[in-house]
Amino acid sequence: MTYQIELENINKYYGGYHALRDISLGIEPGEFVALVGPSGCGKSTLLRTIAGLEGISGGTLRIAGETVNDRAPRERDLAMVFQSYALYPHMTVRRNLTYSMRLKRRSKADMERSVEEIARITGLESLLDRYPRELSGGQRQRVAMGRAIIREPKAFLFDEPLSNLDAALRVHMRSEVRQLHNRLNATSVYVTHDQIEAMTMADRVVVMRAGVVEQMGAPLDLYDRPCNRFVAGFIGSPAMNFVDGIIREDGVSVRLDLPGEAVLRFAGARPAGETVTVGFRPEHLSVTMAATGGNILSLPVGFVERTGSTSYVLSSTTPEILLSVPERFPKEQGSVNAQIAPELVHLFSKEDGTALL
Amino acid sequence: MRGNDVKRYGLLALALLFVGIYLFPLYWMYVTALKSNSEIFAIPPTFWPRDPQWIVMDVWQRMKMDVYLRNSLIIAFGVTVIVTMTGTGCAYVLARIRNRWMDAVLFTVLMMQVLPSSLMITPIFVVFNQVGLSEYPRLSVILAQAAKVLPLYIVLCRATFLQVPKELEEAARVDGNSRVGAFLTIIVPLARNGILVTSVLIFLQSFGEYVYSRSLITQRALQPATVGLQSFMGPNSSDWAGVMTYSAIYVTPILIVFVLLQRQIVSGLTSGALK
Numbered sequence: 065m066t067y068q069i070e071l072e073n074i075n076k077y078y079g080g081y082h083a084l085r086d087i088s089l090g091i092e093p094g095e096f097v098a099l100v101g102p103s104g105c106g107k108s109t110l111l112r113t114i115a116g117l118e119g120i121s122g123g124t125l126r127i128a129g130e131t132v133n134d135r136a137p138r139e140r141d142l143a144m145v146f147q148s149y150a151l152y153p154h155m156t157v158r159r160n161l162t163y164s165m166r167l168k169r170r171s172k173a174d175m176e177r178s179v180e181e182i183a184r185i186t187g188l189e190s191l192l193d194r195y196p197r198e199l200s201g202g203q204r205q206r207v208a209m210g211r212a213i214i215r216e217p218k219a220f221l222f223d224e225p226l227s228n229l230d231a232a233l234r235v236h237m238r239s240e241v242r243q244l245h246n247r248l249n250a251t252s253v254y255v256t257h258d259q260i261e262a263m264t265m266a267d268r269v270v271v272m273r274a275g276v277v278e279q280m281g282a283p284l285d286l287y288d289r290p291c292n293r294f295v296a297g298f299i300g301s302p303a304m305n306f307v308d309g310i311i312r313e314d315g316v317s318v319r320l321d322l323p324g325e326a327v328l329r330f331a332g333a334r335p336a337g338e339t340v341t342v343g344f345r346p347e348h349l350s351v352t353m354a355a356t357g358g359n360i361l362s363l364p365v366g367f368v369e370r371t372g373s374t375s376y377v378l379s380s381t382t383p384e385i386l387l388s389v390p391e392r393f394p395k396e397q398g399s400v401n402a403q404i405a406p407e408l409v410h411l412f413s414k415e416d417g418t419a420l421l
Numbered sequence: 422m423r424g425n426d427v428k429r430y431g432l433l434a435l436a437l438l439f440v441g442i443y444l445f446p447l448y449w450m451y452v453t454a455l456k457s458n459s460e461i462f463a464i465p466p467t468f469w470p471r472d473p474q475w476i477v478m479d480v481w482q483r484m485k486m487d488v489y490l491r492n493s494l495i496i497a498f499g500v501t502v503i504v505t506m507t508g509t510g511c512a513y514v515l516a517r518i519r520n521r522w523m524d525a526v527l528f529t530v531l532m533m534q535v536l537p538s539s540l541m542i543t544p545i546f547v548v549f550n551q552v553g554l555s556e557y558p559r560l561s562v563i564l565a566q567a568a569k570v571l572p573l574y575i576v577l578c579r580a581t582f583l584q585v586p587k588e589l590e591e592a593a594r595v596d597g598n599s600r601v602g603a604f605l606t607i608i609v610p611l612a613r614n615g616i617l618v619t620s621v622l623i624f625l626q627s628f629g630e631y632v633y634s635r636s637l638i639t640q641r642a643l644q645p646a647t648v649g650l651q652s653f654m655g656p657n658s659s660d661w662a663g664v665m666t667y668s669a670i671y672v673t674p675i676l677i678v679f680v681l682l683q684r685q686i687v688s689g690l691t692s693g694a695l696k
């Protein structure tokens with residue numbers, strides 16, 4: 065099995081600043097990989113390293129089996145879509161699309177045919193003779209995509225290509241980009257800071273923090289089994305609740321650092337007396353009438369936010385616990401009983417945040 | 422409201438006053454060129470020639486101005502070509518690479534701008550003599566003047582390049598172009614206005630160059646118009662109308678270029694070099 069893009073212990077320094085630390089990642093042909101992480105974690109740097117716009121300080125980068133560490137960007141045969149789109153302002157859409165083909169001195173007829181096809185795919189037919197400044201944000205975005213796919217490159221690199229669009233268009237383009245990927249059977253690396261985008265589009269999500277890959281895996285695996293507290297908090301919206309707790313004598317339940325008898329059972333066993341961080345997702349807490357019984361937290365209600373379909377209930381405890389309730393929650397209700405299944409309770413080490421179950 | 426108006430008209434009057442002061446010598450040059458010798462020294466002076474005389478053709482032929490102006494053009498053109506060829510790439514590098522070393526380089530470049538020609542001419546003269554450049558006096562002037570105005574060109578061009586987004590060049594490189602290719606097909610066309618305007622400024626400055634030409638060119642036939650003006654200045658010459666006519670012939674084309682390009686020059690020097 066040769067990977068389409070393979071990173072082996074990639075390191076990158078900016079002067080004394082260690083921007084990428086030992087990143088290893090294999091991307092299979094046809095795979096859609098999303099890089100997510102908070103701002104400044106090195107996503108763009110990693111992408112630019114793959115493209116050849118930044119040098120590699122250590123490690124090996126292979127594209128389609130060949131080591132390309134020292135190759136110039138143009139010798140790597142990758143296409144990149146920039147966040148700012150980077151359309152050439154002094155060229156019409158048509159000339160923007162054909163820029164790479166003109167460099168390769170392809171025939172006129174050839175180019176004409178490709179432009180036609182790309183314009184049809186991206187819906188740019190009527191805009192070919194306009195300049196970028198005469199286009200809307202969404203249309204510019206399409207030109208940027210078109211300029212990438214016309215090349216039929218070894219892989220696509222996207223750096224937050226949708227972040228300049230409004231919310232509705234972003235959702236629409238999300239599925240369009242993904243469909244394009246499927247149709248072209250392309251290999252894509254997609255950088256985003258929006259974990260919803262990553263979860264919905266990617267075959268595999270790579271979560272980064274401070275230049276380190278924290279976890280990679282299928283979107284739902286990351287959601288179900290985050291390997292540490294950072295990933296647990298980053299993946300999923302609204303974010304997971306975290307409460308400190310101590311494992312009880314029985315080793316299968318934890319006493320939470322909340323007022324009242326807050327005890328939760330969890331799936332698995334831990335040594336008694338261990339201090340841990342307990343995590344559970346807002347949407348996994350369900351409102352129940354029963355006050356006692358299996359895995360129920362009684363919480364005073366602090367604040368209720370109703371969006372129509374879902375109500376967000378925030379407890380008045382410290383730390384605050386958020387419930388996401390799929391119905392209209394009465395605003396005046398003073399307390400709520402929330403139940404959670406033991407399999408949905410996560411435990412993390414208090415020292416380094418690694419998952420304990 | 423009223424106070425504002427007073428302030429506005431006051432400032433306007435002040436501006437007109439200053440413009441008048443600045444433009445008066447120019448006006449006086451043109452008027453004097455049209456006056457007869459006796460009228461020039463008339464007291465009180467006349468502000469409009471009573472009996473205008475047109476001696477342009479006479480001065481042109483007597484002074485062999487075609488030769489002088491051709492030399493001026495050759496020098497200005499040569500300087501502009503050398504400066505744009507060598508300075509554009511340098512300006513781009515200084516715009517793109519930002520660190521302490523580049524700041525030091527930029528500072529050094531600016532420092533060179535400070536040294537006056539009259540100070541530099543002696544060492545330049547000695548060096549050019551030693552390497553045999555004095556055989557080619559016009560080339561010597563071109564080289565010396567190019568060195569003199571290059572810093573200005575670099576600093577102004579760099580400002581233009583700073584406005585071109587880096588991603589455009591990167592996109593071109595990923596799209597299959599080399600660094601040089603991306604520079605020539607993407608960056609230079611986008612910075613075209615700034616480069617053109619700066620080149621025009623360099624051209625005009627070199628067209629009026631005096632110190633180097635005066636010192637390096639001894640042969641009459643190779644001297645530019647600035648030096649040629651001197652030949653009026655004999656011990657007993659008082660042909661002020663001739664001097665002013667000569668000056669008018671020399672200055673008018675420059676003024677026309679400036680007026681035609683003034684919008685581009687102003688916008689190119691301030692902002693919006695893109696688009």
Ligand SMILES: Nc1ncnc2c1ncn2[C@@H]1O[C@H](COP(=O)(O)OP(=O)(O)OP(=O)(O)O)[C@@H](O)[C@H]1O
Nearest residue numbers: 078081083101102103104105106107108109110257
């Ligand atoms: N040219 C550079 N010189 C020095 N440090 C840099 C340079 N480029 C990036 N960095 C640093 O490297 C780190 C990673 O930057 P990068 O642009 O990859 O972040 P990112 O994950 O893409 O963030 P964002 O989501 O905000 O785009 C940042 O801390 C940044 O300050």
Ligand SMILES: [Mg+2]
Nearest residue numbers: 107108109223
């Ligand atoms: Mg980024």
